[in-house]
Structure formats: C-alpha cells, structure tokens
Amino acid sequence: xxKSEDHFLEIVNSLFPMEHPHMLVGRGDDCAVLKCPASLxxxxxxxxxxxxxxxxxxxxxxxxxxxxxxxxxxxxxxGSVPLGFSLNLIWPVYLDEEFCKRMLGNMSSLAAEFxxxxxxxxxxxxxxxxxxxxxxxxxxxxxxxRGKADPGDVVFVAGEAxxxxxxxxxxxxxDPGLDRYPESVAGHLRPRPLVREGQLLAGIEEVxxxxxxxxGLARDLPRFCRRGTGVEISSxxxxxxxxxxxxxxxGLDPLEWALNGGEDYALLGACARKGWEEIQEKVPDCRRxxxxxxxxxxxxxxxxxxxxxxxxxxx
Amino acid sequence: xxKSEDHFLEIVNSLFPMEHPHMLVGRGDDCAVLKCPASLxxxxxxxxxxxxxxxxxxxxxxxxxxxxxxxxxxxxxxGSVPLGFSLNLIWPVYLDEEFCKRMLGNMSSLAAEFxxxxxxxxxxxxxxxxxxxxxxxxxxxxxxxRGKADPGDVVFVAGEAxxxxxxxxxxxxxDPGLDRYPESVAGHLRPRPLVREGQLLAGIEEVxxxxxxxxGLARDLPRFCRRGTGVEISSxxxxxxxxxxxxxxxGLDPLEWALNGGEDYALLGACARKGWEEIQEKVPDCRRxxxxxxxxxxxxxxxxxxxxxxxxxxx
Numbered sequence: 315x316x317k318s319e320d321h322f323l324e325i326v327n328s329l330f331p332m333e334h335p336h337m338l339v340g341r342g343d344d345c346a347v348l349k350c351p352a353s354l355x356x357x358x359x360x361x362x363x364x365x366x367x368x369x370x371x372x373x374x375x376x377x378x379x380x381x382x383x384x385x386x387x388x389x390x391x392x393g394s395v396p397l398g399f400s401l402n403l404i405w406p407v408y409l410d411e412e413f414c415k416r417m418l419g420n421m422s423s424l425a426a427e428f429x430x431x432x433x434x435x436x437x438x439x440x441x442x443x444x445x446x447x448x449x450x451x452x453x454x455x456x457x458x459x460r461g462k463a464d465p466g467d468v469v470f471v472a473g474e475a476x477x478x479x480x481x482x483x484x485x486x487x488x489d490p491g492l493d494r495y496p497e498s499v500a501g502h503l504r505p506r507p508l509v510r511e512g513q514l515l516a517g518i519e520e521v522x523x524x525x526x527x528x529x530g531l532a533r534d535l536p537r538f539c540r541r542g543t544g545v546e547i548s549s550x551x552x553x554x555x556x557x558x559x560x561x562x563x564x565g566l567d568p569l570e571w572a573l574n575g576g577e578d579y580a581l582l583g584a585c586a587r588k589g590w591e592e593i594q595e596k597v598p599d600c601r602r603x604x605x606x607x608x609x610x611x612x613x614x615x616x617x618x619x620x621x622x623x624x625x626x627x628x629x
Numbered sequence: 630x631x632k633s634e635d636h637f638l639e640i641v642n643s644l645f646p647m648e649h650p651h652m653l654v655g656r657g658d659d660c661a662v663l664k665c666p667a668s669l670x671x672x673x674x675x676x677x678x679x680x681x682x683x684x685x686x687x688x689x690x691x692x693x694x695x696x697x698x699x700x701x702x703x704x705x706x707x708g709s710v711p712l713g714f715s716l717n718l719i720w721p722v723y724l725d726e727e728f729c730k731r732m733l734g735n736m737s738s739l740a741a742e743f744x745x746x747x748x749x750x751x752x753x754x755x756x757x758x759x760x761x762x763x764x765x766x767x768x769x770x771x772x773x774x775r776g777k778a779d780p781g782d783v784v785f786v787a788g789e790a791x792x793x794x795x796x797x798x799x800x801x802x803x804d805p806g807l808d809r810y811p812e813s814v815a816g817h818l819r820p821r822p823l824v825r826e827g828q829l830l831a832g833i834e835e836v837x838x839x840x841x842x843x844x845g846l847a848r849d850l851p852r853f854c855r856r857g858t859g860v861e862i863s864s865x866x867x868x869x870x871x872x873x874x875x876x877x878x879x880g881l882d883p884l885e886w887a888l889n890g891g892e893d894y895a896l897l898g899a900c901a902r903k904g905w906e907e908i909q910e911k912v913p914d915c916r917r918x919x920x921x922x923x924x925x926x927x928x929x930x931x932x933x934x935x936x937x938x939x940x941x942x943x944x
C-alpha cells in the first residue's frame with residue numbers, strides 16, 4: 315500500500331525528471347511555471363476504470379501508456395510539438411506501490427519519448443482508478459481545424475480503423491483466439507499516438523484539416539465535415555487483415571466494422587486532390603478513405619451507412 | 630436526464646462564451662489553441678463526490694463554485710492573472726439536466742468574475758460525480774515560491790484559518806446549530822479564492838513567498854518553510870469568532886483547531902520584517918501568524934504543537 319502522499323510524490327519524483335527546459339518552476343509548488351511559446355495547444359482527456367479500461371486485462375503498464383497516449387493523440391491532430399502535461403490521479407486504496415510504480419514508470423517512458431515534462435497534478439482517493447491528464451504543446455503556424463474540407467477533396471486516414479475495436483471485443487469476451495490478434499490487442503491496450511505524422515501533415519500546405527478518431531469514423535467523420543457536406547467512402551479502402559479475419563469469423567462486414575470501431579486514435583484528414591501524392595510520399599501511413607461530397611452523410615456504393623460510433627451517453 | 634454528449638455540449642456552450650481574447654481556437658476541435666504570455670502558471674485539482682464534497686449538503690451551485698475556486702486559489706498563491714481552464718467531468722447517470730445547468734451555471738459566473746476562458750475538456754460516465762479542473766494564468770515577473778523565508782521573517786495569513794473546518798464538521802454532523810455559523814458554512818461550501826490579494830502581495834518586493842493553505846496550516850507550514858526552519862506562532866493570532874464559539878462549545882482549543890483545519894484556501898506568506906507595514910496597508914486582510922524560527926517545527930509558547938492537518942492517504 316502507499317503509505318502517504320509524500321510516499322506517492324517520492325515515486326513520481328523518482329520516475330519523472332524534476333528539471334526540463336519547459337519548466338521555469340517545476341513540481342512541488344502551488345503551480346508550475348512554464349516557459350511558453352506564443353501559441354499553445356491544449357487538451358485533456360479522462361481515462362477511467364470500467365469506462366475506458368479494465369484492470370482485468372490492462373496491465374499497470376498499459377494503463378500508464380494509454381492514459382497519456384490518448385492525450386498525445388489530441389496534440390497529434392493539431393500537428394503540435396508536445397511540451398508538458400499534468401496528471402490528476404484518483405487512486406483506490408487496494409492498489410499497491412508496485413502497481414503505482416509500474417503504471418507511472420511506463421507513462422514516464424512514453425513521456426520521455428516525446429520529451430514531455432510532467433509539471434504537476436493532484437492525488438485523491440476514489441472507489442476506482444482514474445486518470446485525468448491535461449496536455450499541451452506548441453501549436454504549428456497553421457491550425458489544423460475541422461470543417462475546412464471542400465467537396466472533391468481527398469479524405470484520408472493515418473493509422474488503423476476498427477483494429478482497436480477488435481481488440482476490445484476479444485478482450486471483453488476473453489476470447490480463446492486472442493493470440494491470433496496481436497495487433498488488435500496492442501491497438502486497444504497500447505495505441506501509438508501519431509505525433510510525428512500529425513506534425514508532417516500539418517507542414518503540407520494542401521492538408522486542409524486533421525482530427526483524431528477516438529469515437530470511430532462513423533461518429534467522427536460528420537464532426538470533421540463542414541455542414542452540408544459528407545463523405546463518399548472508397549470501396550477499396552484497405553482494412554487491416556486482423557479486422558478482415560475477425561469479421562469473417564463473425565459474419566460481419568469488415569468495412570462497416572472499421573467505420574464504426576472507436577479508439578484507434580488514427581488521424582483523419584482531408585486535402586486538395588493535387589496534394590494527395592505529396593502526402594503519400596511524406597507520410598506513407600496515410601490511406602485514402604474517400605472523397606468529400608456535397609451532401610451530408612457517409613455513403614458507400616450509393617447507400618447511406620447506418621452507423622453508430624460511440625457516444626458517452628449511449629450504451 | 631442528459632440525452633447525449635451533444636446535449637451536454639449545448640449546455641456548456643450556452644453558459645460559457647465561445648470567444649475570448651485568450652482563445653485563438655476555442656472549444657469544439659481536438660485542442661484549443663491559446664494566445665500565451667511568455668510565462669504561464671499552471672495547476673490542477675480534483676474535486677470528487679464523497680472525497681471533497683457531498684451532494685447531501687452541497688447544492689449544484691456550491692459544487693460548480695468550489696471545483697473552480699480551489700483551482701483559482703492555486704493561481705492566487707502565485708500572484709497570477711487567471712486566463713483559462715479545462716474541465717474534465719465525470720457524470721453519474723442519475724443526475725439530471727437541471728443539476729448540470731445549475732452546477733455549470735454557477736461555475737460560469739465565477740469564471741466570468743475572473744475573466745477565465747473555458748477552453749475544453751472531457752466528459753465521461755462514472756459512478757459518482759467528479760470534476761478535474763486544469764487552470765492557468767499569466768505568471769508575475771517574480772515567482773512566489775516556497776522555501777524562501779529566512780529566520781526572523783514575518784509569517785502572515787490572508788483569509789481565515791479553521792473556519793471552513795468548522796463548517797465541514799457542522800455539515801457532516803447535520804448540527805442543529807448550523808444557522809449560528811453562516812461564515813463557517815460559506816467557508817466550506819463557497820471559498821473565495823484570494824486572487825486579487827495574491828496579485829497585490831506578489832507585487833510587494835518584501836514578500837518572499839506565498840502558498841495556498843488547502844490541507845491546513847499544520848501540514849502546510851512545514852511545506853512552506855525551508856529545511857531546518859520552523860515557525861513560532863504568535864499567541865495573539867486572531868481566530869475567527871465563529872471558530873472561537875465552535876471550539877468553546879466543544880472544549881477545544883481554538884488556535885489548535887485553526888492550525889489543523891483544512892480547506893480555507895487562505896494564502897500563507899512570509900516577508901522581511903520591514904515589509905510588514907506595507908503589506909498591512911495594501912492588503913488589510915493579512916494578519917500576522919508568527920515568525921520564522923531557525924529550527925524545524927511549529928512552536929506555540931515554547932511547546933511544539935502536535936499537529937496533523939490533512940493527508941490524502943490518512944483517515
């Protein structure tokens with residue numbers, strides 16, 4: 315068990331550097347004081363037990379990774395350079411020191427990979443484990459906003475679609491065939507934030523907007539499109555082989571699954587047609603998803619897909 | 630009941646301005662983009678049901694106020710000018726739209742008082758109500774840090790000590806004499822963040838440091854003092870009349886109660902002796918608490934006080 319707040323702070327301080335070029339005043343005072351660029355990009359996300367993860371199949375390392383990764387993904391969608399984050403931790407009494415060290419240890423590895431400073435936070439008891447991260451970075455000169463794509467533009471995705479949803483489904487059902495889906499499982503437990511990809515895309519003039527796909531393309535595509543526009547999905551959009559295999563076994567349509575599945579933390583973007591070649595060259599992970607159309611809705615081969623995605627108020 | 634995430638966002642957008650000089654890009658995208666000063670002060674605090682508040686005696690308005698006020702208090706302790714905040718909200722399904730509107734409505738009033746922009750956040754279901762606020766402001770030229778006071782310096786307090794703890798005790802016990810303690814109750818339910826006082830104090834050259842007293846003076850004084858130093862408490866430190874009355878009825882020592890009570894969100898500061906007059910003049914709320922001594926511990930009339938304060942891992 316963790317003995318005291320000071321004990322917890324000792325662990326934090328052993329894992330996260332006390333000094334960082336971004337921190338004028340670091341952890342340990344009422345506030346951190348940051349050396350800031352003129353334009354700061356900021357976001358925050360909750361990561362709660364039994365809502366966003368289960369301790370049954372998330373290791374402490376997975377939890378530490380994903381809580382920070384989903385926040386980094388928001389910065390990625392802005393093309394920002396990550397700078398710092400704060401961590402509010404809701405800690406249930408039954409978790410021990412080892413859990414804490416493993417969870418924060420892996421969070422600190424991901425933070426180090428992106429040169430992120432942990433600037434502070436708060437700690438409180440609670441009935442179940444919860445992490446609330448607030449993250450910020452230096453925003454690029456040109457903003458990567460939603461609602462900027464025009465009819466005819468190419469809609470593309472960097473990263474996977476529906477893969478993490480396969481992992482979630484398999485893990486929830488404790489499926490005996492879990493081992494056949496290593497990338498699906500990794501996609502759900504350890505999403506890779508596409509920070510570098512976001513930065514590269516933000517630097518390409520023809521890119522008209524980016525967003526991260528957390529609730530699934532079905533729900534996020536309409537958020538990405540300007541009012542009155544929609545997307546015509548390409549029938550040749552490549553779905554990950556594990557998604558194809560997963561759906562084949564279950565009599566599901568892989569493309570519909572890919573469009574509905576959430577939590578891949580892929581990047582969704584749009585560009586003028588003439589920019590598509592440059593994008594493929596500079597960010598080979600990008601695949602064409604479809605074309606912006608001049609009427610609302612997500613269309614596939616002439617029919618509108620009845621899609622759901624994820625709403626926090628629906629079950 | 631709240632019907633959907635969009636329904637919730639509608640409420641937020643009706644209560645908090647979409648435009649603010651601090652926001653280059655406001656709510657509704659992956660990140661907000663902020664126009665930032667070179668030196669940004671940032672902090673975050675959790676505010677959780679049955680840990681920090683109870684819905685039995687906190688109205689929705691009280692919850693909205695206090696969740697933001699405790700965060701503003703951290704900025705106050707830095708002498709910062711508040712700029713913006715993000716709100717992560719954990720929402721239990723049984724709370725209705727009216728609760729949400731009342732809670733966020735009052736939070737928006739406090740935000741407006743301090744010209745704070747709400748830049749974004751996250752929403753998730755949870756078993757009990759919880760708010761995680763991350764707040765930032767423009768830091769003053771000179772940092773108000775802990776551990777900077779020297780032996781002989783005056784230790785002072787702006788705001789009350791032990792008053793909110795009276796309120797908490799009376800509310801928890803559902804005390805029939807509650808009406809006799811209006812300021813104690815208000816102190817617990819609606820602490821006033823001493824933002825203006827913090828700014829004034831940070832502007833006085835002789836002030837050597839500030840911190841906000843959230844866990845009680847007993848626990849926070851040693852955090853404020855440099856290693857090897859302590860505080861000699863003045864026996865004439867004035868305690869609020871409600872604290873005196875509360876303690877008299879219960880056979881308690883008012884000064885000890887005042888030193889142990891938490892959550893007043895008073896400001897604790899220290900200054901060179903010659904600066905004390907200027908402080909009293911410019912920030913009349915400040916009262917002398919004692920003197921920095923050259924040995925550790927909190928001393929009152931020659932004996933060391935056995936004090937506890939609040940640790941999140943102790944009950």
